[in-house]
Amino acid sequence: MAEEKIPVLETKSLGIQFGGLKAVNDVNIEIYKGELIGLIGPNGAGKTTIFNLITGIYTPTTGSYILCGKRMNGLKTHQVVEAGIARTFQNIRLFKKMTVLENVKVAFNKNMKANLMQSIFRTPYFWKEEEETTEKAMELLKLFKLDGFADQFAENLPYGKQRLLEIARALATDMKLLLLDEPAAGMNPVETAELKESIKMLREKFGIPILLIEHDMSLVMSICERIYVLNFGEILASGTPDEIAGNKEVIEAYLGKEDEDEGGDV
Amino acid sequence: MPKIIRKKLLINIIAVVMMFLLLCILFDTELLGRKAAYFNGLVTIGMFYTIIVCSLNLLTGYMGEFSLGHAGFMSIGAYASAIGTTLISNRTELPDIVLYIIAIIIGGMAAAIVGVLVGIPALRLSGDYLCIVTVAVAEIVRVILSNVGIEEITGNATFGKSFAGIARVSDYHYVFITMIICIAVMYSYIRSRYGRALISIREDRIAAAASGINVTKTKVLTFTISAAFAGVAGAIYAHYITTLVPTYFNFSKSSEFLAIVILGGSGSMTGSIIAAPILSALPQLISYVFPDFASYRMLIYAVVLVVVMIFKPTGLFGGKEFSLSDLILKPKSKKTQVLSQKVNQE
Ligand SMILES: Nc1ncnc2c1ncn2[C@@H]1O[C@H](COP(=O)(O)OP(=O)(O)O)[C@@H](O)[C@H]1O
Numbered sequence A: 001m002a003e004e005k006i007p008v009l010e011t012k013s014l015g016i017q018f019g020g021l022k023a024v025n026d027v028n029i030e031i032y033k034g035e036l037i038g039l040i041g042p043n044g045a046g047k048t049t050i051f052n053l054i055t056g057i058y059t060p061t062t063g064s065y066i067l068c069g070k071r072m073n074g075l076k077t078h079q080v081v082e083a084g085i086a087r088t089f090q091n092i093r094l095f096k097k098m099t100v101l102e103n104v105k106v107a108f109n110k111n112m113k114a115n116l117m118q119s120i121f122r123t124p125y126f127w128k129e130e131e132e133t134t135e136k137a138m139e140l141l142k143l144f145k146l147d148g149f150a151d152q153f154a155e156n157l158p159y160g161k162q163r164l165l166e167i168a169r170a171l172a173t174d175m176k177l178l179l180l181d182e183p184a185a186g187m188n189p190v191e192t193a194e195l196k197e198s199i200k201m202l203r204e205k206f207g208i209p210i211l212l213i214e215h216d217m218s219l220v221m222s223i224c225e226r227i228y229v230l231n232f233g234e235i236l237a238s239g240t241p242d243e244i245a246g247n248k249e250v251i252e253a254y255l256g257k258e259d260e261d262e263g264g265d266v
Numbered sequence B: 001m002p003k004i005i006r007k008k009l010l011i012n013i014i015a016v017v018m019m020f021l022l023l024c025i026l027f028d029t030e031l032l033g034r035k036a037a038y039f040n041g042l043v044t045i046g047m048f049y050t051i052i053v054c055s056l057n058l059l060t061g062y063m064g065e066f067s068l069g070h071a072g073f074m075s076i077g078a079y080a081s082a083i084g085t086t087l088i089s090n091r092t093e094l095p096d097i098v099l100y101i102i103a104i105i106i107g108g109m110a111a112a113i114v115g116v117l118v119g120i121p122a123l124r125l126s127g128d129y130l131c132i133v134t135v136a137v138a139e140i141v142r143v144i145l146s147n148v149g150i151e152e153i154t155g156n157a158t159f160g161k162s163f164a165g166i167a168r169v170s171d172y173h174y175v176f177i178t179m180i181i182c183i184a185v186m187y188s189y190i191r192s193r194y195g196r197a198l199i200s201i202r203e204d205r206i207a208a209a210a211s212g213i214n215v216t217k218t219k220v221l222t223f224t225i226s227a228a229f230a231g232v233a234g235a236i237y238a239h240y241i242t243t244l245v246p247t248y249f250n251f252s253k254s255s256e257f258l259a260i261v262i263l264g265g266s267g268s269m270t271g272s273i274i275a276a277p278i279l280s281a282l283p284q285l286i287s288y289v290f291p292d293f294a295s296y297r298m299l300i301y302a303v304v305l306v307v308v309m310i311f312k313p314t315g316l317f318g319g320k321e322f323s324l325s326d327l328i329l330k331p332k333s334k335k336t337q338v339l340s341q342k343v344n345q346e
């Protein structure tokens, strides 16, 4: 992977301060084409905050982040998505009172071209584009075996399927980089195994790089190529799963503390 | 256009034409006798109420934000169009229909322009700023209209603060067609990628942005459209009532519109279409029988609103739509579905 010169995503001493708290401090992460990178760390370490920084939800107090060579600071969330970063949320954020199909179609919106007049006057182009978008959305749903639920409200899906729908919706934005925030949280072992298959399928089928925040250590260790460990907002260590598993500092700071942290944040 | 949609469209067109014919029979014949004019008025008022209530529902039901100043946008449409048509009528004589169309366009555009100017700063911020801002705007507009010299602009005599002598061109035939067009446009808007974006923002603003939706742009566009239709309703009102007084467009008028939206069902166009004409006519009909009723009207609204909020918080239609075409087409389409499933199995 290292022979690819420009990283898909690069953060340069990225940081944010909430009042006196340095939630994220001097974080340097690099993700190259096709990589699956893990981001781990105890609760409150600042993992989700990094996602919020990269997607323009928070404004960094220091540093910058760069997508395929393009500096992204100052972009609004929808512009970040347009540039090619898609994400899911730790505490599922679906459009609850919209159908499963519509949830995905919303994310296709940025690539749809029917203007206001075409939409209001229902021109042939409007119908054609709607039908094409429905087809594309159904294909995505099929990948996650959600096509059977297309006409149901998103809120009526079982928990594990809601998480998959969020991933499907993120994929519809046609991104260069996918950020997954604890996709296995709250899943039972069967669902987690399904999720693992889905993530593998994503890499094989789309080849998109993924940055994965995950609490389930066995999942992270088994599928990620490289792992960054975050503690108190700072990168404590990075390396292959084996290196991380053998790192003393990490074991002390993170693995040793894991028992106290079972509660998990929502 | 998909076949099923074409069928639905046809059914809806037939229903609309039938309603139009019914109105024609009621008001253009001797059927109602001397009462025809009175009921004609109720129906016309009901129709512009429908437009403004639907436009407000676009905000409360689909965008998830409140406007407590829609009477203000209505007044902008009313005054702008009335000034426009008065100036034109002073110079040339135009057929009613032309004057009416001009009034509608001026009313809608004027309110839309103010809508954009108010919407851009108010909607950039998330939170309930819009509600406060709209109240303020409506009050400012009302105060300005109370003090501005309409007489100096139009050259026509005014009586105190009232703007009289507006051309009476809001014939119910035109108003009916306008109402149908307005409803169709709003409905198409909701059922397009724009409406989908709008509803996704209502459901979860952050997730919508993270799905590539430009939240501010979508909100400003919707607010502008809503304001434009409020302006259209104002233009119809001005050219029906022919005398405008600023006090008509006060806070309690705005609250009345919002109450009707909520009673009909926030997020249900059908609810608004049914609730608006009934609730606009009901007080008048009741005060026909009990002359004192008018003064208790807002009190009764408040009581009804509280009762509805307790027993059916989602309003009459609770975000659902009634579809005549579904009623007619559904049993059939279900059968065909079953058939095609059987074919697939074989
Ligand atoms: N908007 C915010 N305002 C104040 N503090 C915040 C905000 N967002 C996150 N934090 C704080 O930043 C720290 C990191 O949180 P988070 O990124 O959610 O951790 P993680 O995802 O690693 O569990 C926590 O202490 C949290 O309370």
Ligand SMILES: [Mg+2]
Binding pocket: A047, A048, A049, A090, A265
């Ligand atoms: Mg988190």
